[in-house]
Amino acid sequence: MDPGAHSHIRGLGLDDRLEPRANSQGMVGQAKARKAAGMILKMVQEGRIAGRAMLFAGPPSTGKTAIALGMAQTLGPDVPFTMIAASEVFSLSMSKTEALTQAFRRSIGVRIKEETEIIEGEVVEMQIDRSLTGATKTGKLTIKTTDMETIYDLGTKMIDALAKEKVTAGDVISIDKTSGKVSKLGRSFARSRDYDAMGADTKFVQCPEGEIQKRREVVHTVSLHEIDVINSRTQGFLALFAGDTGEIKPELRNQINQKVAEWREEGKAEIIPGVLFIDEVHMLDIECFSFLNRALENELSPLVIMASNRGMARIRGTKVNSPHGLPVDLLDRVLIVSTRPYDSEDVQEIIKIRCEEEDVTLNEAALQVLTQMALETTLRYALNIISTAQVLARKRKSDKVETDDLKRSYSYFMDEKRSVQWLKEQQGALMFEEIGAEGDNDTMDQS
Template identity: 40%
Template sequence: FQLADGFVGQTSAREACGIIVDMIKSKKMAGRALLLAGAPGTGKTAIALAIAQELGSKVPFCPMVGSEVYSSEVKKTEETKEVYEGEVTELSPEEIENPLGGYGKTLSQVIIGLKTVKGTKQLKLDPSIYESIQKERVTVGDVIYIEANTGARVGRSDAYATEFDLEAEEYVPLPKGEVHKKKEVVQDVTLNDLDIANARPQASYIMSMMGQLLKPKKTEITDKLRKEINKVVNKYIDQGIAELVPGVLFIDEVHLLDIECFTYLNKALESTLSPI
């Protein structure tokens, strides 16, 4: 057996998928379908997951089974936001007595100290941001950036790179400039997110009350709405505001799909925003 990166055999299939990966990275595979056919247990799903691993985190990869078909087109948008960025030097939540009574305490604010090359700053933030910081498992020495009411962990400061001989952390340099700055943030937004956001417009207070009383129904995304969203996305791409990154849609057990699903997929492949 020929063993490579955990795979046994299937040398020709691995070589062919390597060519496919190169074509995806060079954006020459969008709007095309790749069929992996073979007997059960021959490694079709394993090769597909290996393609996802090889593409990295920048290329969106959406795995699913043959009983569901969704859109996996992805675009990137950029916007300028005011953010706080730096290495965490202090992280201390402050608690006060519960105003509603009882023996428990409630979180009043979070004090975070940030350090950059140009200086340090101490921030007193709303307790709501502490939840997102806890989810990111932020500790002293991590490099983070804070925008609106969320905080994101970038990595561990490279000043701590010599703490351990074996470390799985991603080390990043100390941010340059001031702690408070305007930063261009790149966000990954799927067309499905845009469809859902526009299919559920903000209702009035009375309608919101009615929505709580009535049983919620699944939102229907019409072809008209999709065409309008695609028109706006194409406009942003032409203006240079957004960049299209074709994703990979992997459908396992594709033989479970009926003729209507295959017809839809064939039509979707003809779109300029179609995934691979």
């Protein structure tokens, strides 16, 4: 999962009627698959699709991961989107089902509403008195809005908080009464003539109106997994940063589910089912698949999107062959979307987009050659060659990549077909080469 390979994707490139545009937001071609993804997203945004599953099935480098990333971008930051490769589930530190459960719970958001009291106004003046030793500080803070003015007594903690934010007279600030957090909103317009106290990036704001103390509703979005970690007794909050969460007991999860259900009834919280994307899903084994079947039936479950580039393949942990390497009972639950190989125009567009993204200039002839190369080898190979050819072009002190640079790169780096050919030509010169390897494979398949 190299994020660099898909850094140009900004969304699915659909218009308001969910029709795919030819080339938009970094997406090219795959019109049917993108439209299907757009319809699914619409349902996610309306909260109607939790607990469903989709499978993107198609040959390698036909844009399966790209579409998933486009979906993530379209959903925006508020809907949780988790991306895992199926092989990540087999880690040493926790069981397979625990790793899957954590991925599931990372993909379910809880939007919590809280009411807090804040003090908001323009600082008129701040007086701070230090004791002789300097150990204790006391002070007074005068704050005004357009309608009123109040003086507050300050303790040491508040004085430190104000000093840390570099609050001076003429700043418009807000103080959260419950946490004591001070935030600076900007300078008051009335002070815009103080040229000496102004940097180039000073932001001016109006002096607030009305009461100095206001009640305000604050909304936080956290994932269920974060709630689990903070409440687990291991390291609590710090475990989120260390990433070392270990196994979380099912009893704790049940308690949290009940609590969240209570909050939902009281209107304090709402559940945002997000999206869990499992790449290379054929790498999961039969135990994980049966767990997935069960997890999709839970009332708290996200939309699960899977990607597989296998045709008929053996299900891990069994001797059974099945389409896409998934058991039939799971395939029965999923909506399958197929991605098709790109045609030459699409390939050319993708190459152009990647060149823009990587700041590489190809001349017209080189673009044609690279497109042809992509069709004969693979799209990924052609995209990898772009940057190597740029290195060669720079060596010639040229900022344009030309056909010769591509040809030289092509001769330095082999694609898969030429590599196989080369191995055949070596005929036993490599160590540990299996003698009669093809015969061995046949006997393995029969077993």
